[in-house]
Amino acid sequence: MRPLHVYPDATIIEPDVPRRSRLYNLAPRAVGTPLGEALASYGLRLAEAHSLPFGALIAEEVAPLMSSAARRPAEVGEILASGAASMVIGELGRRWCGTLSALTTVALEPLTLLKWEEVLSRRHLVHESLRFCPECLDAFGAEPYEPLAWSLRRVTACPVHARMLVDRCPACGLRQRSIRYRAVPGACRGCRAPLRTATPGGPAPDWDRWSSASLSGLVSASGASRPTAAELPRAIEAAIQATGGSRTRLANLIGLSSTGAVALWLSGSIRPSVDILMRVCAVGKWDLAAFLDGRLVGVGWAPDPADIPSRPKRREIDWSRLTRQADRALRTDGVVPSVPALAARLGVSESSLEASAPKLVARAVAARRTWIGRQATARRDGARAIIDEAVASLVRDGVAPSARRVQTALPKPLSLREPALKEAWIAAMARNGLGACPRGPACGRRPTTT
Ligand SMILES: [Zn+2]
Numbered sequence: 001m002r003p004l005h006v007y008p009d010a011t012i013i014e015p016d017v018p019r020r021s022r023l024y025n026l027a028p029r030a031v032g033t034p035l036g037e038a039l040a041s042y043g044l045r046l047a048e049a050h051s052l053p054f055g056a057l058i059a060e061e062v063a064p065l066m067s068s069a070a071r072r073p074a075e076v077g078e079i080l081a082s083g084a085a086s087m088v089i090g091e092l093g094r095r096w097c098g099t100l101s102a103l104t105t106v107a108l109e110p111l112t113l114l115k116w117e118e119v120l121s122r123r124h125l126v127h128e129s130l131r132f133c134p135e136c137l138d139a140f141g142a143e144p145y146e147p148l149a150w151s152l153r154r155v156t157a158c159p160v161h162a163r164m165l166v167d168r169c170p171a172c173g174l175r176q177r178s179i180r181y182r183a184v185p186g187a188c189r190g191c192r193a194p195l196r197t198a199t200p201g202g203p204a205p206d207w208d209r210w211s212s213a214s215l216s217g218l219v220s221a222s223g224a225s226r227p228t229a230a231e232l233p234r235a236i237e238a239a240i241q242a243t244g245g246s247r248t249r250l251a252n253l254i255g256l257s258s259t260g261a262v263a264l265w266l267s268g269s270i271r272p273s274v275d276i277l278m279r280v281c282a283v284g285k286w287d288l289a290a291f292l293d294g295r296l297v298g299v300g301w302a303p304d305p306a307d308i309p310s311r312p313k314r315r316e317i318d319w320s321r322l323t324r325q326a327d328r329a330l331r332t333d334g335v336v337p338s339v340p341a342l343a344a345r346l347g348v349s350e351s352s353l354e355a356s357a358p359k360l361v362a363r364a365v366a367a368r369r370t371w372i373g374r375q376a377t378a379r380r381d382g383a384r385a386i387i388d389e390a391v392a393s394l395v396r397d398g399v400a401p402s403a404r405r406v407q408t409a410l411p412k413p414l415s416l417r418e419p420a421l422k423e424a425w426i427a428a429m430a431r432n433g434l435g436a437c438p439r440g441p442a443c444g445r446r447p448t449t450t
């Protein structure tokens, strides 16, 4: 046997292996710029990189870490239905961002507005459809992405090209949504046509340029520290001082008729909407991101006060005319509309319909209920005729009209498990001289032919 060879001591250096991630740690695009990528777009690109539909990526990989098995289908549905809103800000946004960050080991908060959560009002913040700049998409090249700014309601113009954003597919005309089960960034959510081929929007008016640039500023500043709720009243107080020292003056400058709202903002009990904040910032030519952080920082350019559109006035609604129109809609021989459908047809919101025309709403509910009842009766009558016919024809062929055989004759949503239809089946058998079941008329056992 050969003697064992003794080697000199060696120092083992462990190789520098980066932390493994469950999903690809795709790099987000353009973070820290006004065209920084949206979390929704990142999710779409991630799904594409894994050759999965986006909806499948959420359902299979993200949702199991976010919620219990029982809540999961509802939550996946909620994410897909709420579109970009669930991925920009709010409780769902935070959980979605945290989970996706953990799965990819990429810090994804800058792809949201979570940083501004304590100071930014969520009212009218996110748009339900996705607007886009075809020129930007063209510039993004072969791997397009969608900036966070495009999903914000008040971003109506491209901050780079100063043209109005567009929202419809150049090929099929579909209005775009940020996320869909099978969405791909830069492509139509319906027909997959490249959105960069759309005709760019017209030149943006000053107010659109201002509001879009202000909000894009929040996107590019979405990295560092988080402003707290105390900062905003401080900035508003500073704005009052800078515009002459009176609440009334500031209220007038931004188009409010009273100072009640200003008092509430100062107390911190409500947050001004994004629209109001942009008006305040336009008045003093201040940077919106710095304002939300409690500071007044001047910017080089702001629209002329005369170009600031006046706040939309509360619409006067002619209720007596709408009531006549609604009554006509409810007396129809066709489909009687539900209350939401009726409100949509009248061009008012459901809540204002309920508040201003409660009697009309009650009538609409009753009419819809009657119509649903009539539909159910008609449907059952139709089903009875089919059952009679099926039983008679099976008996003619000398086959027992069992529940299973009669069921195959019924169109899809109708079922013999429905008590009324089961009774109809038993009655049809009795008419064809088939013995009554000894267990009672509805025991469900297969009857025997006599
Ligand atoms: Zn652009």
Ligand SMILES: [Zn+2]
Residues within 6 Å of the ligand: 169, 170, 171, 172, 173, 174, 188, 189, 190, 191, 192, 193
């Ligand atoms: Zn299309």
